Amino acid sequence: xxxxxxxxxxxxxxxxxxxxxxxxxxxxxxxxxxxxxxxxxxxxxxxxxxxxxxxxxxxxxxxxxxxxxxxxxxxxxxxxxxxxxxxxxxxxxxxxxxxxxxxxxxxxxxxxxxxxxxxxxxxxxxxxxxxxxxxxxxxxxxxxxxxxxxxxxxxxxxxxxxxxxxxxxxxxxxxxxxxxxxxxxxxxxxxxxxxxxxxxxxxxxxxxxxxxxxxxxxxxxxxxxxxxxxxxxxxxxxxxxxxxxxxxxxxxxxxxxxxxxxxxxxxxxxxxxxxxxxxxxxxxxxxxxxxx
Amino acid sequence: xxxxxxxxxxxxxxxxxxxxxxxxxxxxxxxxxxxxxxxxxxxxxxxxxxxxxxxxxxxxxxxxxxxxxxxxxxxxxxxxxxxxxxxxxxxxxxxxxxxxxxxxxxxxxxxxxxxxxxxxxxxxxxxxxxxxxxxxxxxxxxxxxxxxxxxxxxxxxxxxxxxxxxxxxxxxxxxxxxxxxxxxxxxxxxxxxxxxxxxxxxxxxxxxxxxxxxxxxxxxxxxxxxxxxxxxxxxxxxxxxxxxxxxxxxxxxxxxxxxxxxxxxxxxxxxxxxxxxxxxxxxxxxxxxxxxxxxxxxxxxxxxxxxxxxxxxxxxxxxxxxxxxxxxxxxxxxxxxxxxx
Numbered sequence: 346x347x348x349x350x351x352x353x354x355x356x357x358x359x360x361x362x363x364x365x366x367x368x369x370x371x372x373x374x375x376x377x378x379x380x381x382x383x384x385x386x387x388x389x390x391x392x393x394x395x396x397x398x399x400x401x402x403x404x405x406x407x408x409x410x411x412x413x414x415x416x417x418x419x420x421x422x423x424x425x426x427x428x429x430x431x432x433x434x435x436x437x438x439x440x441x442x443x444x445x446x447x448x449x450x451x452x453x454x455x456x457x458x459x460x461x462x463x464x465x466x467x468x469x470x471x472x473x474x475x476x477x478x479x480x481x482x483x484x485x486x487x488x489x490x491x492x493x494x495x496x497x498x499x500x501x502x503x504x505x506x507x508x509x510x511x512x513x514x515x516x517x518x519x520x521x522x523x524x525x526x527x528x529x530x531x532x533x534x535x536x537x538x539x540x541x542x543x544x545x546x547x548x549x550x551x552x553x554x555x556x557x558x559x560x561x562x563x564x565x566x567x568x569x570x571x572x573x574x575x576x577x578x579x580x581x582x583x584x585x586x587x588x589x590x591x592x593x594x595x596x597x598x599x600x601x602x603x604x605x606x607x608x609x610x611x612x613x614x615x616x617x618x619x620x621x622x623x624x625x626x627x628x629x630x631x632x633x634x635x636x637x
Numbered sequence: 638x639x640x641x642x643x644x645x646x647x648x649x650x651x652x653x654x655x656x657x658x659x660x661x662x663x664x665x666x667x668x669x670x671x672x673x674x675x676x677x678x679x680x681x682x683x684x685x686x687x688x689x690x691x692x693x694x695x696x697x698x699x700x701x702x703x704x705x706x707x708x709x710x711x712x713x714x715x716x717x718x719x720x721x722x723x724x725x726x727x728x729x730x731x732x733x734x735x736x737x738x739x740x741x742x743x744x745x746x747x748x749x750x751x752x753x754x755x756x757x758x759x760x761x762x763x764x765x766x767x768x769x770x771x772x773x774x775x776x777x778x779x780x781x782x783x784x785x786x787x788x789x790x791x792x793x794x795x796x797x798x799x800x801x802x803x804x805x806x807x808x809x810x811x812x813x814x815x816x817x818x819x820x821x822x823x824x825x826x827x828x829x830x831x832x833x834x835x836x837x838x839x840x841x842x843x844x845x846x847x848x849x850x851x852x853x854x855x856x857x858x859x860x861x862x863x864x865x866x867x868x869x870x871x872x873x874x875x876x877x878x879x880x881x882x883x884x885x886x887x888x889x890x891x892x893x894x895x896x897x898x899x900x901x902x903x904x905x906x907x908x909x910x911x912x913x914x915x916x917x918x919x920x921x922x923x924x925x926x927x928x929x930x931x932x933x934x935x936x937x938x939x940x941x942x943x944x945x946x947x948x949x950x951x952x953x954x955x956x957x958x959x960x961x962x963x964x965x966x967x968x969x970x971x972x973x974x975x976x977x978x
Contacts, residue, residue, distance in 0.1 A: 352782050356884060360779040364791065367776050370852065372794045374809045375801070377819065390817035398819065447649040454646030458638040466647065471970060473658045475959050477913035479931045480952035483938055484661030487668060487945055491708055507657030510650050539642045568802040570916050571931070575938055585804055589919060592808075605812070608805050619796050623789070626796060630857060631864040 375612065382609045383412040386602050416606030420591075426607055428580070429587040433567065436502055436583055440566035441559050444506045444513050448562075449555060451510075452517025453543060457526065467518065470511035478508050479571040486575065496578030504576060505566050512565070513558055519632055520554030521547075557629040560622055567615070584611050662956065668949035669717055671710035674703045710946060717950040724954075725749045750933060751951070755958075757843070758929045762911040762962075765850035769907055770900060772851060773858025778888070780859070781866045792860070799856035807849050807920035814845060842926040849917050854910065858903045865899045866892070905966050912962060930955045 352360070377398075381389040384404045391397035401411040408415065420426045455463050485504065489495040524547065532542040567585075574586035582590070588611065591604040619626065677699035683690050719726045728749055736742035746752045780791050798806060813820040816834040825833045835841045869892055877887050915931035918924060924932065930951060937948035 353884075357782060360782040363775065364779040364783060367772075367779070368791065368794050371798050371856070374806075374813055375797060377813065378809045389812075390815060392817040392822065395819050395822055447653060451647045451650035454638065454643045458643045460638075460640070460643070463643070466651075468967075468971065470654065472963075472967070473654060475909050475963050476658065476662070477915075477931050477955060477959070479913070479915060479934050479938075480665065480955050481658060481661045483934055483945065483948040483952045484663075484665040484668070485657075486938065486943065487708065488664065503653070504657055507653040510654050511658075514650060539638065564800065568804075570802075570804045570919070571935065575935075585802055588808070589804060592920075592922070601812075604808070608808055611805050612801055615800050615802070616797070619793060619800055623793055623796065626800070627792065627860050627864065630860045 375616075378605060379609055379612075382416055382602070382605045383414065384602075385413060385415070386600075389602065389605060416602035417610070419600060420603040420606040420610070424587075424591070424603055424607075426584070426587060426610065429582050429584045430610070432498060432577075432581055433583040433585075435498060436505065436573075437563055437566045439499075439502045440505045440509065441562045443502070444509045444562045445555055445559050447506070447510065448513035448517050448558065449551065450543075451514050453521050453547060455514065455518045456521035456524075457529070467515065470514050474511040474515070477571075478569070479575075481508065482572055482575045489576070495576065496581060498577070498581050501573055501576045501581075501583075504572055505569060508572065509562050509565050513562060516558045516561070516629065516632060517554060520558070521551070523554075524550060553625075556622075557625045557632070560618070560625055561629055563618075564615075665949045665952045665956075668709060668946055669953050670712060670714060672713045672717060672946045673710045673944075674700065674707070676700045677703065713946075717946050718954075721749065722947055723751050723950050725751060750928070751954070754928045754930050754933045757927045758912060758914060758931075758958075760843070761847060761850060761914050761929065762908060765847050765854070765911050766904060766907045768847075768851045769854045769858050770903055772855040773903070774862050774896070776855065776859040777862035777866055778892075780863055792863075795856045795859055797856075798852050799854065803853060803916040804920055806853060807917040810845075810849050810852070811921050836922070839926040842921065842923050846914075846917050846921060846923060846927055849921075850911060850914065854907055857906070861899050861903050862896055865896045869895050905963075908962055908966075909959070912959060930958065 381398055384398060384401050385407050387403035387407070388398045388401050391403070394402075397403060404413055405411050407413075455467060481504075486495070489500065494500045528550070529539075529542040529546050532546045533539065537545065570585045570589065573583045574589060577583065577586065579590075584607070588604060588607050591600075591607060677696040678693050679696045679699075680691055680693050683692060718724050721728055729746070732742055732745040736745060747756060776795065780788060780795075783791070801809075812818050814824070814835050815821050816825070816836070821833075821835065824835070825831055835845050873891050874887055877891055882890065913931050914929045915935065918927060918929055918932045919935070924936070928936070934948045934951050934955070937944040937951065
């Protein structure tokens with residue numbers, strides 16, 4: 346280890362203290378909500394004594410045990426959150442598949458074409474990336490109503506794929522640039538067409554980049570609120586708009602705990618995803634930055 | 638690569654982007670010049686045994702016919718842009734004439750929905766972006782100096798606020814700062830004011846939203862800076878050390894210049910994302926205290942009557958805002974990618 350990396354004790358203590366503070370700030374809200382989701386509302390929002398939410402005093406009084414699954418039961422069964430979860434699964438799988446299929450083809454071509462129009466293509470994609478999705482949504486509504494496309498899952502899937510395309514193209518373009526050009530060119534010298542070279546030489550080596558890009562496509566589809574809330578009818582709602590609708594209706598009925606349970610249910614898969622794909626997420630976030 | 642091969646490879650992406658990004662922009666611009674049809678009112682005379690009364694009613698059929706004939710509505714030119722809910726030119730000139738000094742003018746400006754949204758969006762963008770960069774930088778420095786074994790878990794926990802759905806993350810924060818939540822109660826105890834509520838005060842609401850913004854995006858800045866730190870040249874650091882540079886001077890003169898290109902990248906992405914701030918306002922139910930341009934569009938589109946034209950006009954104004962904000966970056970990208978001749 347270089348001498349420049351050696352830290353004196355006070356600096357180390359300061360850094361560790363600051364880091365501990367940040368980690369509490371980052372993780373504590375999630376832990377607190379996870380814990381609180383197994384309590385009754387009186388404990389989750391305990392005006393009288395905050396320790397109630399830890400020991401579950403009112404939960405014990407109301408349900409007999411210090412943990413209760415009522416919130417989850419209410420959200421998943423009574424409010425049919427499972428339907429929303431199913432819709433989210435369909436939307437995410439389709440969005441990831443379609444946007445990666447189009448994205449790899451486009452990204453590969455953009456990385457290999459030396460012509461000027463490839464640059465302009467990427468340039469416009471960058472401009473499109475900057476458009477807030479909600480501004481586009483106001484352009485969709487009227488045509489979708491007119492042509493009866495509004496409210497269906499497939500419309501939302503296509504729209505999410507399209508909104509996702511600029512990012513996917515940029516990322517895969519940068520990734521394909523890093524695959525040596527000799528690889529597919531030597532295949533073409535051996536008599537492959539461009540598509541065959543792509544199919545037999547590039548596809549086998551492209552998976553790390555595709556997985557990273559796929560993770561971000563998944564996140565976009567999973568986390569989207571603006572598009573899904575505006576373009577899906579009530580029975581086709583995905584999880585995020587469903588939670589938002591809990592806020593309007595359920596809160597007045599005193600069932601905040603449904604929303605809390607739903608929020609925890611939405612967070613859990615993301616938690617698992619970060620655990621398994623941490624390295625890919627980090628490399629994806631920095632791909633654009635470090636390479637230029 | 639041959640032109641035709643390129644064409645077939647990018648065709649799916651190009652069609653998608655053309656149909657669902659480029660055309661909607663055209664459609665939004667067109668829509669913003671039309672306004673919804675007024676309902677056709679007919680006067681009906683009801684004659685009964687006790688004389689006749691006149692009543693007005695909406696002629697549903699005629700309204701529908703008008704609607705079918707011209708689905709966009711009727712042409713109104715730029716009237717929507719200048720009305721009270723958007724640029725409000727008339728109201729502004731009135732306020733300017735009657736205003737008692739600049740602060741008073743500012744106050745009447747803040748009563749106009751568009752300027753209120755604009756004020757919050759810009760404040761949010763220009764406060765959250767630098768704070769994110771600073772916080773992310775310090776986290777990266779701190780992580781870089783702790784023991785190797787702690788790095789994995791630290792990165793894992795730090796990613797949480799960013800990866801979790803914005804609507805969900807802001808809800809979690811919102812419940813905690815609720816007057817009955819743990820942080821809200823803590824704030825009341827700190828301020829020894831049992832009636833203190835974040836929901837009731839505009840200033841507190843703005844601060845909460847910005848706090849959430851920094852919390853949500855600092856991990857992104859952190860990850861980018863952290864990976865940048867891995868490539869800092871240790872020889873330069875050692876040389877600076879031998880020349881007597883203190884720890885801070887080494888950070889200031891070696892590390893920060895090394896990370897500077899990354900800062901512009903982070904700033905660009907953050908400007909884009911912060912300008913479209915939207916979900917936290919929904920979660921925090923902050924519309925009474927703070928609205929953003931995106932929220933204004935959402936508000937027009939939702940609800941019983943979908944105010945398509947009004948939303949379209951706000952969208953066009955937002956797009957212009959994005960264009961102005963990003964023009965320096967676009968020019969830079971253009972220069973970077975233009976082959977040097």
